Amino acid sequence: MAMLEIKNLQVYYGMIHAIKDVSFEVNEGEVIALIGANGAGKTTILHTVTGLIAAKGGEVLYEGVDLQKIAPHKIVSQGIAHVPEGRHVFSQLTVYENLLMGAYTRKDKSEVEESLENVYKRFPRLKERQRQYAGTLSGGEQQMLAMGRALMSKPKIVLMDEPSMGLSPILVEEIFDIIQSISKSGTTVLLVEQNAKKALGIADRAYVLETGKIVLSGDAKKLMDDESVKKAYLGE
Ligand code: ATP
Numbered sequence: 001m002a003m004l005e006i007k008n009l010q011v012y013y014g015m016i017h018a019i020k021d022v023s024f025e026v027n028e029g030e031v032i033a034l035i036g037a038n039g040a041g042k043t044t045i046l047h048t049v050t051g052l053i054a055a056k057g058g059e060v061l062y063e064g065v066d067l068q069k070i071a072p073h074k075i076v077s078q079g080i081a082h083v084p085e086g087r088h089v090f091s092q093l094t095v096y097e098n099l100l101m102g103a104y105t106r107k108d109k110s111e112v113e114e115s116l117e118n119v120y121k122r123f124p125r126l127k128e129r130q131r132q133y134a135g136t137l138s139g140g141e142q143q144m145l146a147m148g149r150a151l152m153s154k155p156k157i158v159l160m161d162e163p164s165m166g167l168s169p170i171l172v173e174e175i176f177d178i179i180q181s182i183s184k185s186g187t188t189v190l191l192v193e194q195n196a197k198k199a200l201g202i203a204d205r206a207y208v209l210e211t212g213k214i215v216l217s218g219d220a221k222k223l224m225d226d227e228s229v230k231k232a233y234l235g236e
Contacts, residue, residue: 010057020212033199036209042192077105081155087146091135102152119148140171157188196233
């Protein structure tokens with residue numbers, strides 16, 4: 001059984017049919033990339049998984065349970081963490097406080113300290129800046145904080161929305177290395193990206209979304225060699 005299975009998903013914004021019969025799956029341990037141009041519907045799909053948007057049809061099965069039947073605020077405690085597009089860190093709180101917010105739903109409070117140490121190990125820059133207000137961090141540091149905050153919930157799967165957005169090439173490299181190391185340490189990753197080259201470079205499999213529909217899918221390395229993908233998404 002797949003860890004996450006999206007079946008025949010239909011999402012509308014009023015009259016706009018944003019997601020048209022989308023089906024895909026994420027298996028435990030995989031890095032799955034969802035790539036597509038602006039407005040293809042990538043963020044909408046993630047928001048349907050986290051319960052921020054209600055689907056008109058279809059199913060969102062997580063470990064066999066339909067997430068649409070679970071209250072959105074309970075979804076994090078099921079083991080699903082979301083790193084939103086644009087980071088959305090709490091600007092008025094310090095780095096340390098932001099990280100603790102990520103552990104808000106955890107019952108094993110005694111182990112939160114250990115997770116904090118793990119996040120600081122993964123992101124030494126956050127440790128150096130633990131007392132700094134999140135609003136004063138650079139874009140790259142805010143992305144690290146948003147990722148660290150998600151890891152503080154000890155998720156089984158992390159949904160990442162455009163982690164490379166607005167970052168310099170060096171930072172993009174760094175962020176993708178970190179995503180890879182998060183995956184290596186056993187967390188499943190569903191990655192939404194416009195940077196198809198980087199996303200396909202670290203993903204196991206990928207789905208290509210165009211105006212709300214999946215038009216291509218398969219092994220990430222094979223998609224990188226696909227002529228239509230090269231032309232439309234890799235600028236070759
Ligand atoms: P981007 O990479 O630009 O974030 P995306 O692939 O994540 O794009 P979505 O944000 O999911 O795309 O948007 C999919 C479609 O739904 C777009 O046409 C968008 O304009 C539309 N849409 C998204 N949110 C709303 C909303 N709240 N009301 C109406 N239409 C919306």
